[in-house]
Amino acid sequence: MAENKATIVVFSGDMDKIFAAFSIATGAAAAGMDTTLFFTFWGIKAIQKGNLTGKGLMGKMLGLMNRGGLGRLGPSRFNFGGLGRWMFKKMMTEKGVTPLEELRQTLIDLDVHFLACKMSMDVMEIKREDLIDEVEDVVGVAKFVKEASDSAIQLFI
Amino acid sequence: MDIKVDKVQNSIGQMCPMPIAFLAKTVRKMEVGQVLEVQADDDGAHADIPAWCEQTGNEFLGEENAGDFFRYFVKKTG
Numbered sequence: 001m002a003e004n005k006a007t008i009v010v011f012s013g014d015m016d017k018i019f020a021a022f023s024i025a026t027g028a029a030a031a032g033m034d035t036t037l038f039f040t041f042w043g044i045k046a047i048q049k050g051n052l053t054g055k056g057l058m059g060k061m062l063g064l065m066n067r068g069g070l071g072r073l074g075p076s077r078f079n080f081g082g083l084g085r086w087m088f089k090k091m092m093t094e095k096g097v098t099p100l101e102e103l104r105q106t107l108i109d110l111d112v113h114f115l116a117c118k119m120s121m122d123v124m125e126i127k128r129e130d131l132i133d134e135v136e137d138v139v140g141v142a143k144f145v146k147e148a149s150d151s152a153i154q155l156f157i
Numbered sequence: 158m159d160i161k162v163d164k165v166q167n168s169i170g171q172m173c174p175m176p177i178a179f180l181a182k183t184v185r186k187m188e189v190g191q192v193l194e195v196q197a198d199d200d201g202a203h204a205d206i207p208a209w210c211e212q213t214g215n216e217f218l219g220e221e222n223a224g225d226f227f228r229y230f231v232k233k234t235g
Contacts, residue, residue: 026174030181031212097172106178 013042014076040117059125
């Protein structure tokens with residue numbers, strides 16, 4: 001039975017796709033839907049505090065090259081080693097688009113649930129304390145399936 | 158439009174999805190029967206505000222062109 005719920009998998013760590021995910025989640029939560037964002041793989045960057053992560057050599061290298069935090073996300077196209085990110089941010093600021101940080105805070109204010117994928121965190125050597133405090137839980141796929149199975153909206157971004 | 162307004166929300170300069178996010182937050186704090194005036198200049202609001210009302214069970218009373226922006230009237234019924 002589809003309930004008044006929305007469940008979105010945030011797989012991508014690209015700035016533009018995070019924008020899409022956050023905007024849709026805002027709309028769903030604003031419409032009174034019980035909304036959950038399930039962050040996995042690159043998407044975890046969007047809920048990281050932004051400190052360096054990793055335990056072993058490869059984990060630390062990954063933590064350096066794929067450093068988390070909303071401010072470090074680049075667009076999926078035309079990033080040009082960071083120039084694209086700068087350009088997009090400038091264009092969005094000029095047009096009055098809400099920054100990702102503010103959008104994430106809006107989601108928190110609207111009681112959107114943030115869940116993080118345990119498996120991705122293990123692989124990438126990201127610890128719970130590397131994530132922002134608002135993350136409700138670190139979970140597995142069964143939790144996502146349960147939430148998604150009775151949601152009227154399910155998306156994979 | 159001759160509508161008695163209980164509260165005004167200034168969303169001028171805000172882009173999607175913020176007018177709707179603020180609309181939801183503001184209406185939450187209002188009493189049933191009260192009317193909110195949303196002032197917005199984002200073109201998306203023409204479709205978004207009535208759609209939000211329909212989905213949440215609140216009443217969309219109409220819109221009014223105020224020159225640089227539009228006024229949207231929402232009555233809390235849900």
